[in-house]
Amino acid sequence: MRVEPQFLPSTEAVEPIRLLDEAGRLAPGAEAPLDPSRTLEALRFMMFGRAFDARCWSMQRQGRLGTFAPITGQEAAIMGSAMAADPARDWLVPQYRELPALLRHGYPVERVVLYRQGHPAGGFVPPGVRVMPYQVSLAAQLPHAVGIGWGMKLQAQSGVAMVYFGDGASSEGDFHESCNLAGIVDAPVIFLLQNNGWAISTPRSIQTAGSDIASRAPAYGFPGVSVDGNDLMAVYLVTAQAVERARQGGGPTLIEAHTYRMGAHTTADDPSRYVDPETEKGWARRDPILRVQRYLAQLGEWSEDRDAQWRKEIEADVDDAFERASRFPPPRASDLYEHVFDEVTPALARQRRWHLQEAAGGDEETG
Amino acid sequence: MRVEPQFLPSTEAVEPIRLLDEAGRLAPGAEAPLDPSRTLEALRFMMFGRAFDARCWSMQRQGRLGTFAPITGQEAAIMGSAMAADPARDWLVPQYRELPALLRHGYPVERVVLYRQGHPAGGFVPPGVRVMPYQVSLAAQLPHAVGIGWGMKLQAQSGVAMVYFGDGASSEGDFHESCNLAGIVDAPVIFLLQNNGWAISTPRSIQTAGSDIASRAPAYGFPGVSVDGNDLMAVYLVTAQAVERARQGGGPTLIEAHTYRMGAHTTADDPSRYVDPETEKGWARRDPILRVQRYLAQLGEWSEDRDAQWRKEIEADVDDAFERASRFPPPRASDLYEHVFDEVTPALARQRRWHLQEAAGGDEETG
Amino acid sequence: MAEMTMIEAIRSALRLEMERDERVIVMGEDVGQLGGVFRATDGLRQFFGPSRVVDTPLAESVIAGSALGLALTGLVPVIEIQFLGFAQNAYHQICQQLARSRYRTRGAQPAQITVRAPFGGNVRTPEFHSDSMESQFAQNTGLKIVMPASAPDAKGLLLQSIRDPDPVLFLEPLRGYRMISGEVPDGDYTVPFGALRTVREGSDVTLVAWSGSVPVAAEAAELLDAKGVSAHVVDLRTLVPLDEAGLVAALERTGRCVVVHEAPATAGFGAEVVALLQEQAFYSLEAPLRRVAAPDSHYPLPGVERDFVPGAGLVVRAALETLEA
Amino acid sequence: MAEMTMIEAIRSALRLEMERDERVIVMGEDVGQLGGVFRATDGLRQFFGPSRVVDTPLAESVIAGSALGLALTGLVPVIEIQFLGFAQNAYHQICQQLARSRYRTRGAQPAQITVRAPFGGNVRTPEFHSDSMESQFAQNTGLKIVMPASAPDAKGLLLQSIRDPDPVLFLEPLRGYRMISGEVPDGDYTVPFGALRTVREGSDVTLVAWSGSVPVAAEAAELLDAKGVSAHVVDLRTLVPLDEAGLVAALERTGRCVVVHEAPATAGFGAEVVALLQEQAFYSLEAPLRRVAAPDSHYPLPGVERDFVPGAGLVVRAALETLEA
Ligand SMILES: Cc1ncc(C[n+]2csc(CCOP(=O)(O)OP(=O)(O)O)c2C)c(N)n1
Ligand SMILES: Cc1ncc(C[n+]2csc(CCOP(=O)(O)OP(=O)(O)O)c2C)c(N)n1
Numbered sequence A, B: 001m002r003v004e005p006q007f008l009p010s011t012e013a014v015e016p017i018r019l020l021d022e023a024g025r026l027a028p029g030a031e032a033p034l035d036p037s038r039t040l041e042a043l044r045f046m047m048f049g050r051a052f053d054a055r056c057w058s059m060q061r062q063g064r065l066g067t068f069a070p071i072t073g074q075e076a077a078i079m080g081s082a083m084a085a086d087p088a089r090d091w092l093v094p095q096y097r098e099l100p101a102l103l104r105h106g107y108p109v110e111r112v113v114l115y116r117q118g119h120p121a122g123g124f125v126p127p128g129v130r131v132m133p134y135q136v137s138l139a140a141q142l143p144h145a146v147g148i149g150w151g152m153k154l155q156a157q158s159g160v161a162m163v164y165f166g167d168g169a170s171s172e173g174d175f176h177e178s179c180n181l182a183g184i185v186d187a188p189v190i191f192l193l194q195n196n197g198w199a200i201s202t203p204r205s206i207q208t209a210g211s212d213i214a215s216r217a218p219a220y221g222f223p224g225v226s227v228d229g230n231d232l233m234a235v236y237l238v239t240a241q242a243v244e245r246a247r248q249g250g251g252p253t254l255i256e257a258h259t260y261r262m263g264a265h266t267t268a269d270d271p272s273r274y275v276d277p278e279t280e281k282g283w284a285r286r287d288p289i290l291r292v293q294r295y296l297a298q299l300g301e302w303s304e305d306r307d308a309q310w311r312k313e314i315e316a317d318v319d320d321a322f323e324r325a326s327r328f329p330p331p332r333a334s335d336l337y338e339h340v341f342d343e344v345t346p347a348l349a350r351q352r353r354w355h356l357q358e359a360a361g362g363d364e365e366t367g
Numbered sequence C, D: 001m002a003e004m005t006m007i008e009a010i011r012s013a014l015r016l017e018m019e020r021d022e023r024v025i026v027m028g029e030d031v032g033q034l035g036g037v038f039r040a041t042d043g044l045r046q047f048f049g050p051s052r053v054v055d056t057p058l059a060e061s062v063i064a065g066s067a068l069g070l071a072l073t074g075l076v077p078v079i080e081i082q083f084l085g086f087a088q089n090a091y092h093q094i095c096q097q098l099a100r101s102r103y104r105t106r107g108a109q110p111a112q113i114t115v116r117a118p119f120g121g122n123v124r125t126p127e128f129h130s131d132s133m134e135s136q137f138a139q140n141t142g143l144k145i146v147m148p149a150s151a152p153d154a155k156g157l158l159l160q161s162i163r164d165p166d167p168v169l170f171l172e173p174l175r176g177y178r179m180i181s182g183e184v185p186d187g188d189y190t191v192p193f194g195a196l197r198t199v200r201e202g203s204d205v206t207l208v209a210w211s212g213s214v215p216v217a218a219e220a221a222e223l224l225d226a227k228g229v230s231a232h233v234v235d236l237r238t239l240v241p242l243d244e245a246g247l248v249a250a251l252e253r254t255g256r257c258v259v260v261h262e263a264p265a266t267a268g269f270g271a272e273v274v275a276l277l278q279e280q281a282f283y284s285l286e287a288p289l290r291r292v293a294a295p296d297s298h299y300p301l302p303g304v305e306r307d308f309v310p311g312a313g314l315v316v317r318a319a320l321e322t323l324e325a
């Protein structure tokens, strides 16, 4: 006698939700959830992100900047979701590829420059800016975001927490524990998975045998959505609906945005060792920025002139970011001893005196 | 405009697979997957397990045994699955409530007695016995089981790894990482979740907001089954099919056996603080041992006489287990220094000499 | 003043602080309905309701990690890890996230979180329930490490911990929950961090201990007394911050010292105490500083735990050897 | 013999052992197709195929934990944790499972597993990539801790590690991957555990170091030479087992000692070395034993990492102070 398991894996991934095709045309019957002016707002951040990448890349090659993770190719996933967040009440919890989202949320760009320069001041978050800093330990930010969403809910605030993470990060235990707790306490959290196809050299196919990472959500008691991550409008639409649901007390949503890392993992990576050039070309055709520009061009909101004009302005903005960063005093050895605790411990005080050869308060000695 | 998430949580749990009803009657059209003699074999282990619990409980109350976790109520989930495993090639990886499964697999019962007496020798596993010892850190055994299944597969052996864990353990990050890896490498692993309704005082409803824990499986690329865990035949059937699939290279299965912890979490627990007595009574009616006995009685294989006879024999077996344990020499302080490493380190040798005041080999001193 | 056990003192501190500060929430496995497996949180749920006394799923990493998020929204989480050994499941959240949030953000996002956890041996627990992890946490900077050894300290240090703006590991000696008791002041008071407690004055040898080893050191002092040796006993109370000046002064009283702890000797916090004292008080040393600790082995099954956990007899032996050195 | 960098020496050991013993498998994040982010496993996949050189999902706990299961089936896993800091995500698997399997089963289920991981500073990495965790692991018994500082040792110790029947943490100094090189013997050889290496003989002060701090100590010795001070430099090679007799002998050469390491001072392994030496060689001490370590802070962003990682200048200063004490 045979019985069938009630829960069977599906062999094919679902069709991601999409509103704009590669030529920037709206799907038949679709409405644009962002009006032209908000679309332009998003595009500006997207273009800034890419230009900032390019600048950082060349400075990194000159040895003037440390290793960093570019965002090129992922701008629609980042800005489509970020546009749905309200800087006045929502929190953004990034992994490390969400630069323009942070900027829109009020995070000062010069801090990112300082961070990439290796300046400790690059970690500071100004008061009132509802973002957490970049997270280097994969998936470690997910529990934090659950706590933020839950904490706002406990205090009857209307904010939501939007947390970004990669397909690689989704394999960590913290992913599971976080989704599970968020489901239980119905925390207003948007789990925004940027599935960019790679975790360094590890392809999505080695990351999980499931067809869709978004399909994990129902078992945690909340919805999962698969969306074309190179489509600004679609990402915005599903995120805005998830944010709305969360604000109304409807709990979390897991959004899997299918996008592509158009280039190296970081400045330290050599993707030619593992990426098939054909795949790369395919994704180049799906460039998220071109898609928005084409869409706007159809509305008469985009032209070559405007493009040229914006590029010039954006270059100036990038200059300005570096210029503002350069006004910070250089880091000092004493930075090591600050902000470890609220108050300095006897051990730290002693170590600091010896290390920096400061006036000794006694006969302490150790380094 | 609105779009629907492709993956929506279900509001109700599926119907667990069941073959025997509470009166021990086979479901219409069902065949019994275990013949009477194998059913009796399973019953014997089930009854032994319960009798062993009772004995240990009273000895614990007399201060002659340490804290332990009883299995009462879960015998069908344990033995239905264990009967599907082949001691000659399959591995059992327990949590801490799987006593009769381990015994059938060749683990010597006196080691369990020693373990509960706090004797270090209680951890020993005889050569050739394919079990891991009880695991105290929840879910930590799941990665081990994946490694075992995967290792056998890499060496073209036909064995499977059967790993037990609780509803509580299913919330740990290790659950996720293990299922995910097992799916990727198609490891022959049976994830046998004993959902007994509680994790100490934490009810299943606080453990996850999902309707079925088994429903997590498809997102890892393999099937999930929900089964009546108090029904020996049903648990055996779904496990045997999962084992068969795994042997054929079909990869893992997650089996959620719905059962109930009929009593305290451990001898240290006071369930009256959190369990509703009505719920308890409901589950008492679903007693897994009675159900098998009623089934066998219908076949003319069980009677009051046989019951009395078995109880007597089982008591003698329990006596024998304790008797065999009592023949071990008592533990000694020197046990602490053994089996830490293959060879003793200088630090351990020095500490041992000082601690046990053994003949010193030099001027070493520290404790 | 009332005579209380340590667990009662802890419970009274939690209750007091939750009443005083409505931002405080308590969360962990079995802390709500059950009141904790040792009843540390007993009764809190009835008073403060299930949204301030939260039963969580069984997942240490998100218990610890979500506390950081809760803190960023202005709440003050007091989390319970059911047994300290299971803090290893949350190690990266505690040591890399809670401990570093202030530093990483240059002070912008401190983590005012208290992590309570019991540990320590000789109570016949299963594996991992008794493990001492203080030295490992001390090596991860950014965590304050508080290890009370008396009932009044348990209350006063816990109140201080919850109010401290940094993440605090508040480690509770299992063996002391019901065995240690004492007069506990009523109402609100705090015990400052970084100030050791002199348990007993003496002139021949200094015994340094913390948490569950303090009664062992005190017992050893009694035994030494009977042999005509006067032991000076100090309880460190907090390992981070450490009362360095107090430690040096305690050593200088006698010039000889034995440090006692339950964790294995190698890389235990005893090594830090010894290293520090010989660096800072070298010229006061009359004999080598000694450690009495568990062997470099694993906490065993209960049948031999009394051999694993250093007892007063070994402390006496080491102290006498120190006097003969 | 061939001149090799440390990373080449590591790669050649892996290749050799995989050829020699077909039970050996290599697994971890990006070790296969990419050959590891530092190319330690470069080329292995072409030789041994994807079932012996396995790219895993991004999940440290199951990477470490599944290795125990693989070992129980008779394979010999060599796992890579991409950076040591991320071993915190697998902390409970490494310290409570791999490290205790032999003890828990009274020798029946040992865990012959090598955990390779790079760490160490001054290479401008992001957070967590440079953290030194050796002292924390040393406090968890059951793990052998191997920390090579030279190219020939990297090969010989790695071969010994893979063959060792116990779980070994093989910690590789990032800074040394390409900066440290030397003559590496061809073919098969092992370097035994628990035998320190004398890097340089000297008579005035003993410098003790391991891993990436060995070149720092050696540089300090050069600088001291220029000041007329003769430094004796030893490389511990393995922290567990520790060459206690060798350490005592090295100290006795000079009566003065400075221990150098990259982890924060408090509860770092330097404390253990100091505690041990003063216990075992008290009457040979001419001055307090000193530690030069990172401050009790967190590994910083690269802009100030050269201040965090102790450099030769500080070692010289401490050594001179020791001589004046
Ligand atoms: C816990 C942890 N393990 C390993 C790493 C090393 N590492 C850095 S990025 C990366 C890949 C991340 O992939 P994904 O989450 O998909 O993000 P993406 O880089 O593609 O945006 C790895 C393995 C890390 N930072 N943290
Ligand atoms: C990692 C870890 N966290 C906490 C505990 C303490 N603890 C022991 S049993 C238990 C509940 C386990 O529930 P479940 O997994 O459902 O198994 P059951 O006891 O119901 O069989 C808890 C919280 C533990 N042993 N390990």
Ligand SMILES: [Mg+2]
Pocket: A166, A167, A168, A194, A195, A196, A197, A198, A199, A200
């Ligand atoms: Mg990715």
Ligand SMILES: [Mg+2]
Pocket: B166, B167, B168, B194, B195, B196, B197, B198, B199, B200
């Ligand atoms: Mg349960």
